[in-house]
Amino acid sequence: MRGSVSPPNREEESDLRRGPWTREEDNLLLHYIARHGEGRWNLLAKCAGLKRTGKSCRLRWLNYLKPDVKRGNLSPQEQLLILELHYKWGNRWSKIAQHLPGRTDNEIKNYWRTRVQKQARQLNVESSSKRFLDVVRLFWMPALLQKTNSHDSTTSSIPSSITSPSTSSISPPSQDLINQEQLPNGYNSYEISSSSQSQLILSPDLGKPSEQREIAEAPIRADDNVEGLISSYDQSFDGNYFNNMGSPSYNIDGMDAMPALGVHDCTPSFLCHVDENDIVGHVVEDSFWTTGGLW
DNA sequence: AATGAGACCAACCGCCATTCC
């Protein structure tokens, strides 16, 4: 038998506290671990004078009190990494968490359930399905990547905040092209402005947005067959997220992009909406493009 | 100002594998 702590009897069990931790409990746990280290959680709980199960103490420590636990929103880089790793490993939250320093499996799981699955629901697609993975890979990840670029590059002319695309998508003639930039992986960004807003448009090298309008396709609706479009991307996928001229793509609003899929107009360019409030912190992984073949 | 819906997240639960005696 490991250790000498017997399981709580009925009386002790009814005495156990549950629910949110108090500051005093946190202090007890912190001080005990500082002196004696972690592990042997049932014993620890008892010795520390906590009326909690060992499991509860362990969870509190790992998910909240441990000094290296990072707080705050997930950065675009971290989100990218989660999408990438989930694609590889599925719901192996702890394994995924190992690759995001300071993030807990619980946090990643919560992120997946609240953000990612929500998008899948809105698309009427199983979040574990190939189809949804394709959507994530082809539309969401590039949007996040763009957020990453716009946040990381101090010299970039890509605006840090880009407004939501209108449903008409492509700029009317009254809008001015205020900046054009060649981005890595063979696509261009166009920053355009009107009196009320600016938009960032990403596209393969097809010319200015106003010219691209010529080949715009009919709007895509929720019940349209997205699969065919996805497979057309797959066929031409060579490490970039954009195929050649003539293939349709979607409006997409960064993190909140997925609801837009299927309900906004379809255009031959790629519209990003970046909410700068989402951008916090940094993470290291820079391997995304270099591992493009994986996708 | 009240309230209802939805989002978020900390905490719990149940199961399983491992460790220890």
Added chain:
DNA sequence: CGGAATGGCGGTTGGTCTCAT
């Protein structure tokens, strides 16, 4: 080797917060 304790994991729940009406 068997049984009990423990740790770890993924799924779920419920409380709180935010925002729209």
